[in-house]
Amino acid sequence: MQSKPLALTILDVVSIIVLAISAYLALFFAPTEAVMGQVQRVFYFHVGTAWVGLLGFLFAAITGIVYLVTKDLKWDRVEVAAVEVSLVFFFITIVLGSIWARPAWNTWWTWDPRLTTAAITELIYIAYFMLRQSIEDPERRARFGAVYTLLGGISAPITFMVIRLFRTIHPVVIGNQSAAAQGGFDMTSDMKVAFFFALFTFTVIFVDLFWHRIRLGDLQDKVEQLRLKVSM
Amino acid sequence: MFLETIPDTSGYMIAGYVIAFVTMGIYVASMYIRSRNLKQDLSTLESMDNEHKSKAKRK
């Protein structure tokens, strides 16, 4: 654990390279979208970060269950890592979405199901960290954290469903067109290349950061153990 | 509200990418700082632990 594994170093380098390629594809290779112009280019990173954000939250809920079954604190560290990395990516998603919405829908924020659910999900996992911070006992912290990620993981999709059902009955109208109509566009094949490459890129980056964060958690645990040992 | 020409929204795009990269950068930096601090703690604690052990031996 002390020395950085070679695979991780390779993954670091690969992450940087694919990120650079992905940025190139998104910023220069993909054609400019006709209606929204340049700002549509944030779409690639927007969806990429959203994808890994969701992946991480799902993963956190699963590791939460694994922790509750095995009671092995290792899984708690994996869970925290997943939530933290996802929180960062989801933050990027929301900010990019907001930046995209400004010129496209003429507003920074719409109470559209996806945006609202994203914000609520972000709040759930911020609350998760607040919960963890106010518990000292590591075992209890892990248990409560696992229960809460489980609750959050189930509640978030229901929230999305509920909002979507009601917004379809009462569509949000911005300007003259509905949000859905104005946000949509057809992807050309070049756009698809940039799009799928962005998904791939963020998956790689996610795995990389996730790994680093787990190692950080392990280190934290080790320091904690030693501190207890020395103070005794 | 269809516009005939492509609107110039590159400012937003640049802002978006800057924020995305800065956020990731801050996160990576925070992880680096946290791990560096932990490593420092670890080495201090290890030396304390060793002192402890050698003292115990002398007794």
Added chain:
Amino acid sequence: MATTTEQATRTASTRTTPITPSFFKAMFAVVQKDLAAELRSRELLSAMLVFSMLVILIFNFALELEPDIRRKVTAGVLWATFAFAGTLGLNRSMAIEKDRGCMDGLLLAPVDRAAIYFGKVISNLAFMLIVEAIVLPMYGVLYGVNLFQPGLLGVILLGSIGYSSVGTLISTMTVQTRTRDVLLPILLFPIIIPVLLASVKASGGILSGAEFSEILTPLNLLIVYDVIFIAIAFMVFDFVVEE
């Protein structure tokens, strides 16, 4: 490590006990205890009631509840009031257990933990319903709306069940933390949003005299949410009370 396995086996053994008459006996014992204690002190209900009144009062000034606005926002105001008053009740009811050491006694008792959970849910639900039963006619009188419609009462019951089943689970966690009172709403509200949304939609629909088919969707969602979260809470409650 030995204690963990011990806990695990204990958990497993409580989990496998079938739902027997003693389960209901234990559950009702918890409910009875809570209601009796409340009947004596009345501190929980009075606090929730006064707080609800104040929230409605604040909404009155904040929203300038003119008659035409009122019709649209009544459902929202009511549910916001219930949600806020509810956290007060949950916090208090769990804090009493914790502070007086009742929780440890309860957990030491040879009963299924789920019986304790359901007992607490029922008593928390009872407090909420009592407050709602007083707030509704008050609001009705103050603003001249008839809130005693069977459909609305049904929605309020369903929403309150969802609220207290999740609320009981989360407040059991938060009373064991350092910043307990502060933490409860922060943890509870984002999880409870589907209930509040569906309840507001369904209540609003009923109050504006919508067709039954229109409120069917939120109603179904409420039922689905209630069932899912009661099941989840039932499964994980053991984990939040372990010592």
